Structures are given as structure tokens and as C-alpha cells.
Amino acid sequence: MFSETDVDRIEACLKPVERTFQSDHHRLKLSNADDRRMLVLELYPEVRLGRNLGSMVVVYTSGGHLQLHNCTGFVISEELGEVTFVGESEGRLSGLVVEREAACSLYANVTRDLISGDFTKLGVEVMLSGVALSLAEGLLGEDKSE
Numbered sequence: 001m002f003s004e005t006d007v008d009r010i011e012a013c014l015k016p017v018e019r020t021f022q023s024d025h026h027r028l029k030l031s032n033a034d035d036r037r038m039l040v041l042e043l044y045p046e047v048r049l050g051r052n053l054g055s056m057v058v059v060y061t062s063g064g065h066l067q068l069h070n071c072t073g074f075v076i077s078e079e080l081g082e083v084t085f086v087g088e089s090e091g092r093l094s095g096l097v098v099e100r101e102a103a104c105s106l107y108a109n110v111t112r113d114l115i116s117g118d119f120t121k122l123g124v125e126v127m128l129s130g131v132a133l134s135l136a137e138g139l140l141g142e143d144k145s146e
Contacts, residue, residue: 006074009076011028014028014082025047028042028043037061037102037103041057057085057096066104068085070087073086081099093136
């Protein structure tokens, strides 16, 4: 995961960014001077995650540190100026959304059926995760949890 071409596409969506490659990962630094925000996005194509190898997405902000282990895919939205990174395990999704404006959101342990259901039947606080992760529905394999 995270080939050179993938990182080029991610960078193109989030630009302008400062991009570097460190020994085992790509590092993209986003800045938003107007809102005085800075965010560092690190993409690890393959890293040891316990007994297994997997890809990992790390975000550093001035107020937080987020990690998405075993990233299984990502969706680029040029229109929204954001990249949604997704990990799936046993019918549950986690998503890390990184925005061009140096902002990010995390949605963790979301049930799969939430992203394909009727959002109007959900409370606003729950609806947001379903809408955000629904962009990644095409990345997901067949749901075997039913």
C-alpha cells in the first residue's frame, strides 16, 4: 500500500505540502496560515504492527496524535479537498480524513451498515460518520458479517 504514485496523488489533492521521504515512510506537512493550523501526515507503506506487517497512517497536529493501523485503502476527493484513509476489520470501519486546510477527523469502529443506510434516520452526531465514510464504500470487500 502507498506506492509512489499513490503518494503523488495524495499530495496533489492536499497541496501545497512539504513532502519528504524518511527511511520507511513518506511525510507530508500541510499548513493553513489563515487559521494558524499545521498538520503532519505520515504514510507507512509497510511497518511491523505487532506480529504482522501492515500499512499505517499517522497524523500529528498541535493538539493531537492519531494513528490508523492496517489501512486498507483511501479515497481522494479533489472536490472536497480531502483524503479519506480507511481500515476495516470484522465488519467495522475506521476512517481518518485529512483535509487540504490542515484539519482532520477520525471515525473509529463504525458499523458497516451505517455507511450504506438511510442517513436521514440517524441523529446528526451519528450521521456525520456515515456520510464521511460512505465515500469509501467502493473500496470495501463483500460484507461477510451477516
